[in-house]
Amino acid sequence: MPADDELHRFLAALSPAGRDKVQAQPRERQEQLANAWETELGEDTDLDMLDELSPGAAADEAAERVVRHFVDTALKAFGPHRLMFGSDWPVSTPEASYPEAVRITDRLTDALSPGEKDAVFRHTATRVYSLQ
Structure with a gap:
């Protein structure tokens, strides 16, 4: 049950x-x-x-489960310092708004330390694209 x-x-x-x-x-x-x-x-x-x-709530939950599998696999394979957040926004707007994509990704990375999460959301892109 x-x-x-x-x-x-x-x-x-x-x-x-x-x-x-x-x-x-x-x-x-x-x-x-x-x-x-x-x-x-x-x-x-x-x-x-x-x-x-x-x-909608079922769709959101199921979609998150599917995406979680990919996020967990990528984190295991590459680690947070070799991953970066990205989206197809605005192309993905019919599926999720940009704030929603950020919120979902934030939730999917909750198990990471603050430094690892910062790498995914900021530092990896800064390093890879030489933004400093």
Whole structure:
């Protein structure tokens, strides 16, 4: 059975009408639905079913899971001093605003020390592009 935080994330991702419908069901059924949703999000790296599962919150969470895998792999392979933040902004605007891209990247690098995070967001680019 999913933990309370999984059920909470699932309910938060639903539309108000969907949330009411799920909350009208017994707790065990709510947990089954949340578990199925978590499983689908974890397995759906193509993100093809998210609109059927729930609106924007589910898409954001699943997209972050997919991107997290790439960020974690790059950090492991290269380390934070050989990576730099970048975006396709403004091309990526339909997917995420620039502030949102920064926020997501900031969250994905939370495990880094302040110096490592600074390398990803500033120092690596300064060094590579000779900006000093």
